[in-house]
Amino acid sequence: MKKILLFAALGIALQATAQAKKSDVQFKKKTTNVEHKKVVYQVFTRLFGNTNTTNKPWGTKEENGVGKFNDFTDKALQEIKDLGVTHIWFTGVPHHALVADYTKYGISNDDPDVVKGRAGSPYAVKDYYNVNPDLAVNPANRLAEFQALIDRAHKHGLKVIIDIVPNHIARKYVSTSKPDYVKDFGTDDDVTQEYNRNNNFYYIPGQAFEVPTSPDYKPLNGEAHPMIDGKFDENPAKWTGNGSRLAKPDINDWYETVKVNYGIRPDGTKDFAELPEGFEKKSYAEHYDFWKTQDVPNSWWKFREIAEYWLAKGVDGFRYDMAEMVPYEFWSFMNSAIKMKNPKAFLLAEVYNPNEYRNYIHKGKMDYLYDKVETYDHLKAVIQGRTTTDGLTDIRQRNKDIEHHMLHFLDNHDEQRLASPEFAGSGERGKPLMVVSTTLSTAPTMVYFGQEVGEPGNEDAGFGKRSRTSIFDYIGVPNHQRWMNQGKFDGGQLTEKEKALRDFYKRLLNFSIKSSALMGNYLDLHAVNAQTTGYDGQQYAFARWSDTEKLIVVSNFDSEHAHQYKLKISNELINLWHLKDGSYPVKDVLFGKTFTLQVKQGLGFIDLQLAGSESFILKL
Template sequence: MKKTIAVTAGIGLVLFSSAFNTPNLKMEAGNSDTIPKKKIVVYQVFTRLFGNKNTTNKPWGTIEENGVGKFNDFTDKALQEIKDLGVTHIWYTGVPHHALVNDYTKFGISNDDPEVVKGRAGSPYAVKDYYNVNPDLAVNPAKRLEEFEALIKRTHQNKLKLIIDIVPNHIARKYEGKTNPKGVRDFGADDDVTVEYKRDNNFYYIPNQAFQVPTSEDYKPLGGEKNPLIDGKFDENPAKWTGNGSRLAKPDMNDWYETVKINYGVKPDGSKDFPELPPGFDKKEYKEHFAFWKDKNVPSSWKKFRDIALYWIDKGVDGFRYDMAEMVPYEFWSYMNSAIKMKNPDAFLLAEVYNP
């Protein structure tokens, strides 16, 4: 799947209205040097499909049967031809390590339960490990991060910039950071799971109820193929809220049951448990937003996603595409984006707003 999106960036940073009836908010660029002088053209590519010449297309097929694209398929020639289209940025979709059905245990990666993975390839928006990349996309899964770092370098050598996804509203039901930087704790590792809500919990909980796998007569994981993990059970006790906000221990098949919702300090009744921006901050530039948050005590999840973004900026990623941006509070975007812009004033930040 290849898609070209033209984006005209008139300001250095954009914040988006949240799902909690908050006003639209724009952050002004710090100075004219941060405003692009030409149109930005983003070329979206589903990374696992690019370069895959296998046309088998077997339903529920494995990567051995159907093939899969690799980071290495983005050769200098391919990148130059993309650039010749007038593209400025490539959006490599599906790069962060998300839940999938394939056995990488010999590389120290645990298997994901097919009952909480959609499809075999999995959803690229059910991220399992934000500090590493999808092993399906590497020639050598043990060197998957190095292969992506080489792609970052190759992209830049061909005078292109790149963005990857950050999905702030939810993560995979089974999050497991295998290569966390020193001092980084997994989402939920320090949560108080005895209560539905606590400001610095990363998740919302359903106390005293275990998660139940959703069921449907019309759907069988892996199309009915036998798998030792398909047993009608998934170990999650207490159950967590599902990514789309379902508060049921047994979500519906149409819910985003493969994900869990992130807690940004918004209480179950919708009220906010963090400082709000003063009036007039829609006219402030990013340095003033950064200064505002510098001495504020913010929820744990804010810090975790900020650190993830800065990790990838340090790796050479030029920006991010944010999934479901309106489903988290706009104050978080002020905190997150100003931190990114302080690290790289030219970072390109693009957001999906699913329900304006």
């Protein structure tokens, strides 16, 4: 099967060669004095500082431990900064539904019948104006503890990102911390109507909500609890977060949440003003001015108030959960207002439909979208032997007009861990993916905590199962805990292999945020090497450059074999770089290996030998 893939790769590459001069080079108008790459470090806040290694399935926070805001010490934050990070995304901060008794702090209990796991889903928010009490040393002081963390992160040069989940909220949303001018979601809803433009929810009049059932699932794994009775008081029932219109949703629906109404009628039509033609080319200030004259649904205002509340506390940006389930007109309204307050705010959206990318970027004024279904999925398929590297060039070409907006990642809270057997199998096998993901475009790079030390997500946490680090349970993260070393944050318990992997990430990320070439021009070198002996569908090469820096990136995705070949450097690149015939030293910026670029009659060659899973970023 692998041979068939490789022969197919050669055929595709040969077809691409004829078009290379027209399509593969991408220029930036200015390549000096440009903004450098951003690197986002995502931390699941509840898990980051937990030193408990018990890892009992369905364990309580007393049994398995729970991390706190205060665990992000000055030392921890400086180590994250030194890894090559510019932004830190604290996942799971807004107060969400969970199974614990905080009534003495004025917090209502949540019904386990509509909570996933014990620690709860961070995407079932019950109070947007406060933070998860689990994360505070003193729950009564939880907001101040998070404010102190924001201030500490800023002191270490890190920008702070938190989640906003616009499409859905917890079935029982009760804010005890909202400002006086804010009303809770649903307060003024007309519950006799399935749909009303200014209702915050959709209703199923005449029917009460029924808890979903399944022979394979019991809340808290069947543990006795005074609130577990298979019932939840919601009458009339609301639509469920993923859009289910059943009073008794399926167990696989997002039954712990309810869908927010943005003025989309049940038949899918829009009940608000649409952006005028040509507004995809307008500035955020012009979008802001447009909405000042429009009457918009009530839910739009509620989420804008939430964003502005957190901006005032020093948050530097937001990651928007399932943003494509909310109309891009709302995002124009929301994001233009945010940018008016902070033009440098970092706005990242979870969007999976390539046909909608440009609407959410240009009309919705998003800074960045997940590059999941294109670059991520293709890299995963390559390392699993299901395809070759050829499609990467097609993806780069297809999205060249928006490449800066497509954030690259290989690991996050929703996906199988890069080092898990279900993905790459080890952190070392993930290294060529990381090099390509980081250097292929001008977009930001995202790393999920523990990725840099090869965390495989091997725990059965209870509600959450292996290959993903659970977001629903109290659990420890073993490889990360070895780096954390009981709060010393010095890697003192890491194995030599884990230390080497983290060193690789540190070198790569720090280079990426300083490189002008990675914010500059691009030229594919893959097609021109299609018939090179030793270069096959598990190799990938391209050039990046600015006025002051010239790079050739080459990666070997084959983890089992070294590959030796003469890497061809096209006549087009030789001309663009104004290289005359002769010899030029090139040096790998990661580990310092040196090679020679030979130019003869306008063509270039570099004699290379790449070990399994090895990459070079060669600087001229």
